[in-house]
Amino acid sequence: MYRIGQPESKRVETLLESGEIFRYGKAGECDQFEADWGKRLGDVQVRMTTSGTAALYCALIGLKVGPGDSVIVPSCTYMATALAVVAAGAMPIIAEVDESITLSPEDVERKIAPHTKAIIPVHMWGLPCNMDALMDIAEKRGVKVLEDACQAVGGGYKGRELGSIGHAGAFSFNYFKNMTSGEGGAFVSADESVFRRGSVAADCCSYYWNPDEHRPDEQFAGLNFRATEISGAILNAQLERIDEMLDRMRGHKRTLTKVGEDAGLTSITNNCLDCECGTHVGFIFDSEKNARAFAKRISELKGRAFLPIDTGRHVYTRWDPIMRKQGAHHPALDPFNLPQNKALNIEYSMDMCPESLDILSRAVLIGMHPDNDREKIDELADAIRESAHVVNSPHAQPTTK
Numbered sequence: 001m002y003r004i005g006q007p008e009s010k011r012v013e014t015l016l017e018s019g020e021i022f023r024y025g026k027a028g029e030c031d032q033f034e035a036d037w038g039k040r041l042g043d044v045q046v047r048m049t050t051s052g053t054a055a056l057y058c059a060l061i062g063l064k065v066g067p068g069d070s071v072i073v074p075s076c077t078y079m080a081t082a083l084a085v086v087a088a089g090a091m092p093i094i095a096e097v098d099e100s101i102t103l104s105p106e107d108v109e110r111k112i113a114p115h116t117k118a119i120i121p122v123h124m125w126g127l128p129c130n131m132d133a134l135m136d137i138a139e140k141r142g143v144k145v146l147e148d149a150c151q152a153v154g155g156g157y158k159g160r161e162l163g164s165i166g167h168a169g170a171f172s173f174n175y176f177k178n179m180t181s182g183e184g185g186a187f188v189s190a191d192e193s194v195f196r197r198g199s200v201a202a203d204c205c206s207y208y209w210n211p212d213e214h215r216p217d218e219q220f221a222g223l224n225f226r227a228t229e230i231s232g233a234i235l236n237a238q239l240e241r242i243d244e245m246l247d248r249m250r251g252h253k254r255t256l257t258k259v260g261e262d263a264g265l266t267s268i269t270n271n272c273l274d275c276e277c278g279t280h281v282g283f284i285f286d287s288e289k290n291a292r293a294f295a296k297r298i299s300e301l302k303g304r305a306f307l308p309i310d311t312g313r314h315v316y317t318r319w320d321p322i323m324r325k326q327g328a329h330h331p332a333l334d335p336f337n338l339p340q341n342k343a344l345n346i347e348y349s350m351d352m353c354p355e356s357l358d359i360l361s362r363a364v365l366i367g368m369h370p371d372n373d374r375e376k377i378d379e380l381a382d383a384i385r386e387s388a389h390v391v392n393s394p395h396a397q398p399t400t401k
């Protein structure tokens with residue numbers, strides 16, 4: 001879902017010629033990206049990491065999440081969201097998604113417990129969560145919010161940047177994301193202490209490279225998820241492209257959403273159609289049969305359509321290490337075995353989120369691409385109109401073009 005080309009090659013070439021490829025060397029590519037990304041998000045501090053998973057983990061450590069805490073995650077997200085919670089020593093609680101295919105505020109209200117330390121709204125497939133409702137609940141119940149914006153880099157919600165609304169945010173820059181350096185990530189926070197603790201988790205020697213961060217009482221054993229200058233250089237070039245690219249896809253999404261609705265289809269709930277990433281157009285059907293018929297016909301007509309339920313590790317039923325409670329490489333280190341966590345009595349079962357399984361089986365997402373031109377959008381519009389015909393649904397009236 002990204003664009004890449006000469007600007008990235010040139011920037012990396014210049015960097016390689018300088019020989020300054022260490023993160024804390026003279027080239028300053030990562031420093032620049034962290035400063036620019038932070039400015040864009042609105043004065044948060046940014047720490048680049050090696051991946052989105054590492055970014056989530058570091059942010060959780062920053063938020064002081066650990067054994068004896070639970071963290072609410074949605075039933076539909078890449079399993080790294082839940083695994084990061086376990087890596088931090090805490091227990092994920094899996095909550096329903098609603099018809100926006102993002103975390104259901106109602107289910108968060110139901111499932112939030114005295115031991116809940118944080119919730120992780122995930123802006124899945126570039127679709128923003130209902131952040132107003134989730135932030136209200138978090139404030140009322142005294143829990144922290146970590147936005148997983150790994151799939152929503154550059155997207156917004158009611159005029160604010162995704163990842164900057166909660167107490168911390170995490171981004172992925174892997175190959176499939178809106179901005180990419182092949183692999184990579186970053187966590188952000190406006191809270192100095194969250195940022196510093198997360199930075200220790202991200203780089204066991206962070207205070208050595210950043211003397212300002214030298215506070216011996218706040219040190220603990222971290223690892224190394226340090227980003228490379230090569231990633232920094234690529235991302236600095238990617239940052240120049242993101243707005244034009246997302247604006248384009250948002251425009252395409254608005255057009256195709258209207259085409260579908262005019263053809264009698266029901267859109268998934270869009271929490272902020274104007275600001276989101278526009279990477280996926282979504283419709284919801286009254287039955288799985290109709291959703292499958294629609295997706296099949298779109299695919300035959302050259303669109304890229306899929307049902308979220310079919311996306312493997314994005315649905316909780318396929319998060320094997322969580323469902324089997326295999327939380328670490330060694331039983332003594334396994335958070336599922338810790339007495340503080342056992343006392344929380346958190347259990348998982350395949351049918352624990354029935355509303356999600358129903359919604360994810362009735363929704364269809366159509367992938368957008370920044371290189372789609374007018375002709376391709378017209379083709380997709382025709383495909384949506386035609387596919388609406390094959391759906392035997394009260395929502396889908398036959399249409400004439």
Ligand SMILES: Cc1ncc(COP(=O)(O)O)c(C=O)c1O
Nearest residue numbers: 051052053078080150151172174
């Ligand atoms: C929602 C979500 N969270 C977290 C991640 C983890 O990111 P990474 O693959 O960079 O570790 C991903 C990546 O696919 C993701 O989609």
